[in-house]
Amino acid sequence: MDLRKLKTLIDLVSESNVSELEITEADGKVRIVKSAPVTTVMAMAPAAVAPAVQPAASPVAAAAPAPAPAAAPTGHVVTSPMVGTFYRASSPxxxxxxxxxxxxxxxxxxxxxEAMKIMNEIEADxxxxxxxxxxxxxQAVEYGQPLFIIE
Structure with a gap:
C-alpha cells in the first residue's frame, strides 16, 4: 500500500468518530485502531515524568508546585462539549x-x-x-476540557 494513502487513512481515522478501520487490497491488509486511553496516557506521560525527576533533585522543589493547583481561579468553568480545534473569533x-x-x-x-470541518459555536451557559x-x-481541545472561567 502506498505510504501517502496509509497516512491519509490514519488522518481520517484520527479526525473522525471511527475507532477502527480495516482495509484489504491485493497487495496487503491494513488495520488502524484508535484508542482514546492511549492518547490520554501519552498526553499525561511528560507531566508525570517531570515531577518524578524533580523530587530526586530537591525535596523542597516538590513542595513548591503543590500550591499552584490549590490557587486555581474560582468561578464557573465553560468546558468543551467536543473534540476539535478552538478558535476565539469567527474568522482570522x-x-x-x-x-x-x-x-x-x-x-x-x-x-x-471546529470538528470534522464543521464550525460549532460554543455558548456561555x-x-x-x-x-x-x-x-x-x-489549539486542539478534548471533550470536557476547560475553555473559559466566568466569574
Whole structure:
C-alpha cells in the first residue's frame, strides 16, 4: 500500500468518530485502531515524568508546585462539549467572541470549535464576566476540557 494513502487513512481515522478501520487490497491488509486511553496516557506521560525527576533533585522543589493547583481561579468553568480545534473569533483577524473582562450573557457565543470541518459555536451557559481564557487560539481541545472561567 502506498505510504501517502496509509497516512491519509490514519488522518481520517484520527479526525473522525471511527475507532477502527480495516482495509484489504491485493497487495496487503491494513488495520488502524484508535484508542482514546492511549492518547490520554501519552498526553499525561511528560507531566508525570517531570515531577518524578524533580523530587530526586530537591525535596523542597516538590513542595513548591503543590500550591499552584490549590490557587486555581474560582468561578464557573465553560468546558468543551467536543473534540476539535478552538478558535476565539469567527474568522482570522476578527475580534474575539469573548475576551477577559467582557460581560457575557447566558446563550451568547464565546468561541468556535471546529470538528470534522464543521464550525460549532460554543455558548456561555451562565451570565457573568470572562475571568480567564484557558486555551490558545488554534489549539486542539478534548471533550470536557476547560475553555473559559466566568466569574
Amino acid at each position: 483577524g476578527a475580534k474575539p467572541l469573548a475576551d477577559v473582562g467582557q460581560q457575557v450573557k447566558e446563550g451568547q457565543s464565546v468561541c468556535i470549535i 451562565l451570565a457573568g464576566t470572562i475571568g480567564k481564557v484557558l486555551v490558545e487560539n488554534g
